Amino acid sequence: MSSEELRSANCEVRTGESGQRRADCGERTAVLQGTAIEKEFRLGPEQLQVLNGVDITVRSGEMVAILGPSGSGKSTLLHILAGLDRPTRGDVAIAGKPLSRLNGEALAAYRNRNVGLIFQFHHLLPEFTVLENVMMPCLIAGDTPSAALQKAEQALAEIDFTSRLRHRPAELSGGEKQKAATARALVTNPQVVLADEPTGNLDSHSAQALMDLFQDLNARKRVTMVIVSHNERFAQRAHRRFYLDDGLLKETT
Ligand SMILES: Nc1ncnc2c1ncn2[C@@H]1O[C@H](COP(=O)(O)OP(=O)(O)OP(=O)(O)O)[C@@H](O)[C@H]1O
Numbered sequence: 001m002s003s004e005e006l007r008s009a010n011c012e013v014r015t016g017e018s019g020q021r022r023a024d025c026g027e028r029t030a031v032l033q034g035t036a037i038e039k040e041f042r043l044g045p046e047q048l049q050v051l052n053g054v055d056i057t058v059r060s061g062e063m064v065a066i067l068g069p070s071g072s073g074k075s076t077l078l079h080i081l082a083g084l085d086r087p088t089r090g091d092v093a094i095a096g097k098p099l100s101r102l103n104g105e106a107l108a109a110y111r112n113r114n115v116g117l118i119f120q121f122h123h124l125l126p127e128f129t130v131l132e133n134v135m136m137p138c139l140i141a142g143d144t145p146s147a148a149l150q151k152a153e154q155a156l157a158e159i160d161f162t163s164r165l166r167h168r169p170a171e172l173s174g175g176e177k178q179k180a181a182t183a184r185a186l187v188t189n190p191q192v193v194l195a196d197e198p199t200g201n202l203d204s205h206s207a208q209a210l211m212d213l214f215q216d217l218n219a220r221k222r223v224t225m226v227i228v229s230h231n232e233r234f235a236q237r238a239h240r241r242f243y244l245d246d247g248l249l250k251e252t253t
């Protein structure tokens with residue numbers, strides 16, 4: 001990410017203690033807003049309060065990292081922010097639309113168009129090729145097969161994934177699977193991309209390459225990203241970092 005690109009993205013370059021460049025974005029539209037989010041799990045008589053009033057606002061073009069100990073509720077929070085799970089109390093709005101007002105079917109359709117998801121395990125469909133997997137969100141959204149194909153090819157080209165498009169997931173390396181999952185997350189041009197430990201299964205070289213790709217997508221395409229990661233170095237590249245512990249989310253420097 002060059003200084004020039006950062007300036008054109010209305011961001012200011014800062015150098016953190018680690019010496020790694022970061023970007024601080026000015027005021028922009030809130031794309032993702034979580035307000036007073038609480039989550040309780042009930043297992044028989046047991047009640048587990050995982051989130052205890054989490055507030056988060058992610059603005060257009062931001063790259064935000066969420067850190068925290070194992071079991072602190074990072075995945076739970078990400079799933080709620082993505083509309084994959086409902087909070088016990090509180091609400092999430094994506095592009096100004098409160099998800100609580102959408103029923104199951106409407107929520108799934110809204111998520112399909114507005115949220116890109118990347119998980120630690122790629123979750124690609126094993127019987128389909130890379131190209132077909134990337135076409136899938138467009139087909140679900142109602143695109144014709146030829147329109148879906150065109151968008152999938154474009155999303156893959158955008159991240160320089162131009163060979164092995166007819167491979168099935170089992171015929172790809174770990175890094176290639178995550179690149180395919182990234183193209184699938186981006187193909188509908190969503191409002192926000194949410195990633196849950198996307199480098200968790202990768203060797204350090206592939207993890208580095210995926211981090212570079214995310215940072216490039218954020219800088220060049222202004223893709224708004226929320227990334228849960230255990231990787232401090234990865235988190236240092238984000239515009240803002242949050243730490244989840246004891247059910248509360250705090251912004252850290
Ligand atoms: N469906 C569920 N029912 C009951 N408890 C759950 C459920 N999902 C998660 N939990 C509990 O909620 C807590 C938070 O889980 P979560 O997966 O969000 O943690 P995490 O921060 O993502 O951890 P890790 O870093 O290991 O991935 C854990 O104690 C977990 O056991």
Ligand SMILES: [Mg+2]
Pocket residue numbers: 074075076196
């Ligand atoms: Mg998790």
